[in-house]
Amino acid sequence: MKRLAIAALLFFAPATSTPAQDAAPAPAAGASTCTTCHADAARVPDPAQREPVAAFADDIHGARGLGCHDCHGGRPDGDPSAPDAVARAHDPAAGWHGAPAPADVPEFCGRCHSDASMMGRYNPDARIDQVAKYRTSVHGQKLAEGDTRVAQCLSCHGRHPDGTPRALAHGMRAVSDPLSPVHPPNVATTCARCHAHAAYMHEYGIPTDQFADWSQSVHAAQLFEQDDLSAPTCNDCHGNHGAHPPGVEDLSFVCGTCHLRQADLFRQSTMKVAFDEMGLGECIVCHGNHRIGTPGDDMLFHEPLPAGRAPTACWTCHARAEDPALAASTRMWAGLTGLDARIVAAKAVIHEAGAKGMPVGDAEYRLSGANDALIEARALVHRFVADDVTGAVAKGTAVADDAEALGKSALDDFFFRHRWLAVSLLGIAFVILALVLKVRQVDRRWRASLAGGPRR
Amino acid sequence: MTESDKEDRRGSPPTRREFVDGLLTCALGATAIAVAFPVAGYIVPPDAPESQDASVVLPFAAEELLPNSGRVFRFGNEPGLVLRTPAGELRAFSARCTHLSCTVQYAPEQSRVSCACHGGWFDLSGRNVAGPPPRPLPAFVVNLRRRAGGEGHDIVVSRA
């Protein structure tokens, strides 16, 4: 027991100690013998043993009304100043088992979190398979083999006040709480505590650049810049409790949880068969796994081959010029870039008409159909059949042509105004001519009348 | 010119004065017409009597939209989707998918709104429930208006 206590002491190394804890014992709500002693510097001189009391105020377990004894066992009642207070509180007969060792943490947490009736009291919908899934994960398997450096419950759900891999247990927050280390925007940073730490990961022989890579991906941008909490972070592809890297043949299912269409199309293609035979990881061959960027038409293998640019993944297998893949891919590329250019051109015509004040709503509306077609065509690339793509491109081109025609007719209306101006100016010139003639006439009469002649 | 002069001159070619007067009358008359014509055209309301940006009347009757069906319509410069739930309630949303702006459609087999581009799904309240769309579809306000002189009701969709 004492060894366990020492191990716990060593595990929960001193964090920042707050002066408030060193002062008079803080009478907390739901105060018990535990908190009375453990908040008192005179009774418990070790700051690491006092730290949990203050931290527990923010803990979700504390918020649900649980106390120290609910996890650690022992007796929370009794007189703290009695001579046998410690023995009474820390009585194994009352179930006290102190703080668990790292290897025992999953079982410790699982006593409640894998118990359906227990969890059902607090959240009828709560999952109870975390520990079971954890044991299937790489972390779980290694922990069972005795490696205590791997992640267990506390590593991700606990607090990390100084940002190191070591975690503190008390002060745990719900996943939906933005301060929780496993709140979606924080997940990658939490995993990175170990997985981006080259020295820590050295003995496992896996790379430590995933976090850096992912941080530059579109998924990270979606999460941080667009505040889209559904954007994929580590656990969305690797799983959280049952964390393991996806199998090579399963990647299209993983990516396909969001990118349904492309995954479906890919699985219908001959590329899937070829990739599986070669043990290549489906989607990530072209798109990358962590540093996934915005895809572009230029990712297609096309002629003229871009000079000076890094060759696409297609090169690895299709490097021969007479490879029919080159022709097919070039057709797709030409179709997509062509439609893109048509849309841009139509947009320019429409914009010009709009800038001249002509109504272009019809043209713009029609053009949005061309955009739909372009997106559809780009999705169809994943079946790697050129005719699919060129078919969709043809539909889109027809729509874009329509839209441009509408824009042009708006411009023609504008130039109608020029003709109107010419006619009107002619008309005004005619009126002015008539006026001038009349002026001369009345002037003549007026001067004649001045000279004394009869007014005619 | 006096009245008797005018009578004397009836039948002879116009004097210079009459010519100039006639010219001026023509010119001013033409001006009057050239002004009246556009003004009249202006006053007559255009075919779509109100700006389509805030509110639009759909080109089909409410009764033509059966339960568990939906139709894409044009709202200003963007597509909109009007649907009738299986329970019979009319709802309208922007048909621009919140992922990459493809036009969504109603999927009767699932009683949900789908986006064919990347497999996004929205429920009957416009909430994004599956696939890549990050946000729900913006909802519009739907009103019914009895058709003047005809049968049935018009669907009037306006921005929230």
Added chain:
Amino acid sequence: MTSSSRGPEGSPLRRFLDERLGLSALRDLIGHKQVPVHRHSFWYYWGGMALFLFLVQVATGILLLLYYRPGPTEAWESVQFIVTRVRWGWLVRSLHSISANLLMLVVLVHLGSVFFLRAYRRPRELTWVTGLGLFFLFITFGFSGYLLPWNELAFFATSVGTEIPRAIPVVGDFLVRLVRGGPEVTGATLSRFYGLHVAILPALTTVALGIHLALVQKHGMSVPGGVREKGPPMPFLPNFLLRDLIGWFAALAVLITIIVLAPTAPFGALFPFDALFDPKHLLELGEKADPFASAPVGIKPEWYFLFMFETLKALPADVAGLEGELVGVLAFGVGALALFLVPFLDRGASGLPPSRFSRLAGGALALFGLAMCALATWSMAHAGRWLGAAAGVAGAAWILGALLLECRRPPGSASRLVPAFGWLVVAFLVGMTVVGRLS
């Protein structure tokens, strides 16, 4: 119409109207109006031109009212609707917009010509006063109307413009709130400006214009002193009116040419308008106003406000303990007041000896002018703008020179002091407008 039914008064219709409305009296009144013919007669046309353009504004304004909707959620959309969907809507709106600018120009020329030809002399002082009232009413028309499309340019120009009264001590903040209908420019401002533009100002203008025209009719056209008439005066009907019409049709031609050609690229190359007067921004609706967006770079008011804008920009933050903007506002206030008082200051023009009032007020104004020139010189020099400092010195020299000439004037000759100040003011206004345009 047979000759037998014609009586001595004309056709039956005419007799009917005349008996009930007294039309023949009206016809006599106008029929007897005469216009003097001399080498400055050209300037007589500008008043009528202003009236014509104002009537164009009224007509196009009424037409716009059929479709325009005030309110921040609908104003921009309704103007967009007029310009894109209503038949000939583009023409009606553009006419209203461009004609407003042309009207301001014509009114300024009319004001200037009346001033320098001293047509304000007795007994036409009240014609001058009502005319000046109309001038300020038209400026207010322009300012209030500019906001109505509720586009970005107008929103920020109005925000800047309505900030100016804040410089006035004690009542400044209240005035700004009064003008804006609230602390900021919002939909409340739009409602207020709309009411001003379509109801209050037209009512006031009708009254002022009515009095102005009645006075012009009563007193006839003024002949500048010392000018010889080239013969008897011309009858207004039909001789002068026909000439007026030629001018009006020519103005119409100018308007529609600008409207149609301005949006197309080579216009700026063909005409030097772009440097002084950029019609494109009046014809394009631009973006809808977004009160929460930041002001676009280089926001400027309309050209007829540029002089005020530039002056306030050029003033230093602190002038002898007073806030710079306050000095500017006060200066313009004094200037406007002086304008109203011109007929009473320039007693020489009416052939009267200077009165105590004219001497005191004139002296105060001269001192005021010198102080302003000194301030301009000092602040421009301080900011290292030597051209501006030179202009200030030139202004002071001009005033001193004019005063000197006035003192040395042989008795009995016409005083040129008021026109001298007038030229200085014109130079200042034109100069500041050009500076504003080029910066």
